Amino acid sequence: MFELIRNGIIGYDSHIAIFILGIVACVVVPYLLGSLNFAVIISKSRYKDDVRTHGSGNAGATNMLRTHGKSAALLTLLGDLLKAVVSVLLALFLMPGDGFAYIAGLCCMLGHAFPIYYGFKGGKGVVVAAGTMLVLNPLVFLTCIGVWAFVIIFTKYVSLAAIIAAVLFPLLNFFWFVKDYICYASGEFVQYAFPLRTIFSVIMGVLIIWLHRENIVRLVKGTENKLGGKKKTENIRNKLK
Numbered sequence: 001m002f003e004l005i006r007n008g009i010i011g012y013d014s015h016i017a018i019f020i021l022g023i024v025a026c027v028v029v030p031y032l033l034g035s036l037n038f039a040v041i042i043s044k045s046r047y048k049d050d051v052r053t054h055g056s057g058n059a060g061a062t063n064m065l066r067t068h069g070k071s072a073a074l075l076t077l078l079g080d081l082l083k084a085v086v087s088v089l090l091a092l093f094l095m096p097g098d099g100f101a102y103i104a105g106l107c108c109m110l111g112h113a114f115p116i117y118y119g120f121k122g123g124k125g126v127v128v129a130a131g132t133m134l135v136l137n138p139l140v141f142l143t144c145i146g147v148w149a150f151v152i153i154f155t156k157y158v159s160l161a162a163i164i165a166a167v168l169f170p171l172l173n174f175f176w177f178v179k180d181y182i183c184y185a186s187g188e189f190v191q192y193a194f195p196l197r198t199i200f201s202v203i204m205g206v207l208i209i210w211l212h213r214e215n216i217v218r219l220v221k222g223t224e225n226k227l228g229g230k231k232k233t234e235n236i237r238n239k240l241k
Contacts, residue, residue, distance in 0.1 A: 008095040022094045023103075030087035030104040034111020037122045038079030039064050042072055052121060059115075060123035062158050062227075077127055084108050084131025098136055099196025105132030106200050106207070113211055124211040126162045129204050133169065140172045156226035159215035166208035170201040 010022040039059040043051035047068055052059050054067045061080070065073035084105060091104035109125040109132075133141035144165040151161035209216075218224035 008093065008097075008100075010094050011096055023100065025094060026091040026100045026104045027107050029090060030108040031111040032116070033083045033087050034108035034113075034128060035115035035117050035122075036079075036083055037112060037115045037118055038083075039076045039123060040115075040118050041079070042075055043068060046072065056225075057121075058123055059118070059121070061127060080112065080123070080127040081131040081134070083112075084128040085135055088132050088135040092135075097196070099200070101136055102132070102197055102200035102204075105129070105136070106204050108132070109204060109207060113207070124162070125204075125208055126165070129166070129169065129208060132204070137173060140169065143172055144168055152227060157219065157224055158227050159212050159224060160219060163209055163212050163216065166205040166212075170198070170205045173201040174198055 008022075010018055012019075014022075037059045039051050039061065043049050043064065051063055051067050055063045056066075057063075061073045061077040064076045087104045087108040088101045091101040092098065094100070105128070109128045111122075112128045113122050113125050114120040115122040130141060130145070133144060147168055148161040148165045151164055152158060155161070215224060
């Protein structure tokens with residue numbers, strides 16, 4: 001596995017045209033996969049409705065939970081997680097190092113947030129970022145998920161948990177890289193992996209925070225809805241039967 005991540009099938013010594021095609025694949029394919037927004041797909045196919053017309057207007061698992069219930073939210077979460085995993089694995093298979101896999105993860109997030117198939121109105125990319133972390137750094141993933149769950153348990157604010165995890169992700173990723181650099185990595189792999197991994201993990205975290213800008217305003221004002229609180233998005237399942 002390490003050799004695959006280190007070299008890919010397209011190495012740094014490949015012909016420039018092939019290398020550029022590999023980069024394009026790491027950008028275009030993940031974006032198109034990310035644009036497959038499962039909240040929209042499931043709500044339209046299963047409930048003959050668009051989840052973006054309800055609640056927060058967000059095409060994500062949380063709004064699906066509030067609007068269509070647990071099973072719909074779970075299917076949405078799994079679908080969005082899977083498209084991130086596939087995108088990252090594709091980049092790892094094609095390109096050397098894991099830097100290009102972070103590019104793929106970011107492009108999948110951009111597709112999720114601005115889906116070309118659904119009028120560029122999608123979700124906030126938290127699950128896609130989680131899928132990227134799961135593949136590229138499982139320990140960072142577990143740490144962020146733990147913090148995310150802790151914040152939700154004690155505050156009931158899903159948005160606050162996502163924002164804190166988004167801040168934590170690039171910080172943990174950076175310190176984990178430093179550990180790898182000191183203990184294991186060397187040479188060309190580090191030279192290319194470090195700037196890409198660092199830059200794109202920061203961009204992913206900033207993107208999540210920016211997509212939660214309205215939630216931040218509501219958190220400051222004290223008007224943000226809590227998970228399972230009194231202010232719930234109407235459940236439309238009975239109306240659609």
